[in-house]
Amino acid sequence: MREKDININRVDWITVMIYFVLVMIGWFNIYAAVYDGQVDKSIFDTSINSGIQLVWIGTAIAIIIVIMAADYRLFENLAIPIYLVMLVLLLLTPFIGKEVNGQILTIGFGSFRIQPGEFAKFATALALAKFMERPTFDLSKTKYQLQAFGVLLLPIILIILQPDTGTAMVYFSMLIMFYREGLPQKYYVLGIGIIAIALLALGIENNLYLAGAIVVIVVILILMGKKTPQQIIGFSVIGLGLIAFTYSLDFVVSKLPEHQQNRIMVLFNPDLDPLGVGWNVTQSKIAIGSGGLAGKGYLQGTQTKFDFVPEQHTDFIFCTLGEEFGWLGSFVVIALFVTLLTRLVFMAERQKNRFNRIYGYCVISILMFHFMINIAMTIGLFPVVGIPLPFFSYGGSSLWSFTILLFIFIKMDSARALQLGRMG
Numbered sequence: 001m002r003e004k005d006i007n008i009n010r011v012d013w014i015t016v017m018i019y020f021v022l023v024m025i026g027w028f029n030i031y032a033a034v035y036d037g038q039v040d041k042s043i044f045d046t047s048i049n050s051g052i053q054l055v056w057i058g059t060a061i062a063i064i065i066v067i068m069a070a071d072y073r074l075f076e077n078l079a080i081p082i083y084l085v086m087l088v089l090l091l092l093t094p095f096i097g098k099e100v101n102g103q104i105l106t107i108g109f110g111s112f113r114i115q116p117g118e119f120a121k122f123a124t125a126l127a128l129a130k131f132m133e134r135p136t137f138d139l140s141k142t143k144y145q146l147q148a149f150g151v152l153l154l155p156i157i158l159i160i161l162q163p164d165t166g167t168a169m170v171y172f173s174m175l176i177m178f179y180r181e182g183l184p185q186k187y188y189v190l191g192i193g194i195i196a197i198a199l200l201a202l203g204i205e206n207n208l209y210l211a212g213a214i215v216v217i218v219v220i221l222i223l224m225g226k227k228t229p230q231q232i233i234g235f236s237v238i239g240l241g242l243i244a245f246t247y248s249l250d251f252v253v254s255k256l257p258e259h260q261q262n263r264i265m266v267l268f269n270p271d272l273d274p275l276g277v278g279w280n281v282t283q284s285k286i287a288i289g290s291g292g293l294a295g296k297g298y299l300q301g302t303q304t305k306f307d308f309v310p311e312q313h314t315d316f317i318f319c320t321l322g323e324e325f326g327w328l329g330s331f332v333v334i335a336l337f338v339t340l341l342t343r344l345v346f347m348a349e350r351q352k353n354r355f356n357r358i359y360g361y362c363v364i365s366i367l368m369f370h371f372m373i374n375i376a377m378t379i380g381l382f383p384v385v386g387i388p389l390p391f392f393s394y395g396g397s398s399l400w401s402f403t404i405l406l407f408i409f410i411k412m413d414s415a416r417a418l419q420l421g422r423m424g
Contacts, residue, residue: 010414011068012347018340019391019406023060023399025333026317026392027053028298033320033394035299049394056396060403067407072415075126075408076355083127083151089116090158117167118401120155122408124171125362127151132181133355139182148178166385173369177361197242211243281380288322288330288379295326314393315386318378333392337371347413356412363409367402 031043031050045051093107093116107116128151131137137144152171159168179188197210218239222232287301296302301323322330341364348360367390374389376382388398 010416012343012410012413015340015343015347015406015410018336018343019403022333022336022340022391023057025321026389027057029317029320029324029392030394032299032301032324033317052396053394053399056399059396060399063400063403064407067404067411068414070411072411075359075412076130079126079130083123086116086120086123087154087158090120090155093117093158094162113397114400115397117155117159117162117164118397119404120159121170121366121401122405124152124155125174125359125366125405126408128174128177128362129355129358132358133353139178140184145183164386166387169373169385170366170369170387173365174362176365176368177358180361181358193242197246210246214239214242214246281377281384284316284319284378285380287319291323291326291329293327295322295324295329298324300324314388314395315374315384316378317389317393318375322378334375337367337390341368341371344409347409350416351413352416356409356416359412360409363405366405370402 027050028043030053031048034049035041041048043050044054046055089107096107098107098113107113128148131147131151132139132144139145139148152174156168156171159171175183175188175191179185197214218235221235227235290296290302301320318330318333321333325332344360344364344367348357348364351357351360370387370390373382373385373387374393377384377387388395390402391399
């Protein structure tokens with residue numbers, strides 16, 4: 001380990017500070033989520049979740065030290081081996097993993113277990129950066145698009161087989177990085193259109209109305225100005241494809257596990273089953289709303305104390321913050337996340353080589369997706385898909401994977417003065 005590889009002065013301490021502030025706020029909120037006001041247990045007690053989380057925070061700090069002490073080139077050199085190891089672990093998970101709530105997500109020995117789907121995020125980010133760093137790599141060309149999508153889709157397919165739809169969705173967030181690196185806009189327009197049609201198809205009971213609307217739009221597009229026969233055929237094919245998509249979506253949704261179908265139904269009709277399927281989201285919104293401007297005070301949340309919100313220390317940790325610290329507390333945490341993401345964009349753009357920049361945008365994409373979707377889940381704007389809030393939610397795999405993801409980039413950034421320019 002050479003002295004020039006460890007440049008403390010070049011470490012982005014603003015990002016490091018935000019990380020630790022979020023981790024500590026999350027730790028205190030985990031304690032609030034398990035505190036019932038009756039049993040006097042310390043926040044350090046390892047028999048409850050806050051004490052266990054503190055152990056994980058300690059090990060996360062050890063991980064940070066190892067990453068920051070490593071040679072900055074290590075992550076680039078080992079990008080493909082790390083990716084392949086994670087693919088093997090994902091492949092083995094359904095066979096040797098432990099089943100929880102109908103999903104086989106974790107593997108390990110005894111009480112020590114990890115979730116490969118979480119760690120595969122930084123592995124996929126490294127692999128994409130390695131594949132795409134070549135000066136000849138051009139995302140405007142089909143050959144390179146297929147290569148990049150292949151690297152991205154392999155872990156997605158293996159995770160869906162577990163099945164873990166929520167985690168698989170996270171990987172698609174890296175399409176933000178694809179956009180930064182030059183993937184043509186037409187793919188994003190098409191994707192947004194398909195998502196819009198899908199939401200309408202799920203929200204409208206009679207697909208005939210949607211099919212009729214698509215036909216009207218296609219006819220208007222054909223009648224606007226002069227169109228070649230090829231363009232008319234193209235519009236017609238697209239219209240027929242969208243109509244077929246609206247009807248096939250019903251079939252696809254019908255094949256999903258019942259709990260996932262219910263979550264989609266609740267998204268479009270929150271009052272459908274407030275005492276059953278919609279219980280989590282309903283109680284979460286009550287908790288956040290009851291916090292008002294400044295909240296009820298730390299450890300004073302009634303929704304929290306009486307366990308009205310299931311999984312409040314993991315996926316629904318944000319509602320604990322909203323109830324006890326109110327709008328002001330929620331605003332501070334959201335502002336911290338926005339500042340972190342903004343800082344990471346600044347760091348990504350100042351990188352001297354393409355590998356670091358690509359990896360940086362993968363980090364941004366993953367953290368932003370988790371942040372936005374988790375909060376959207378707790379306030380009923382997105383189906384409950386099991387997405388933790390980064391650095392906040394309870395769980396070793398979650399905290400460690402986010403820590404590794406972030407600090408690999410911080411290490412890359414701290415060593416940028418030593419790197420050769422390969423911006424591409």
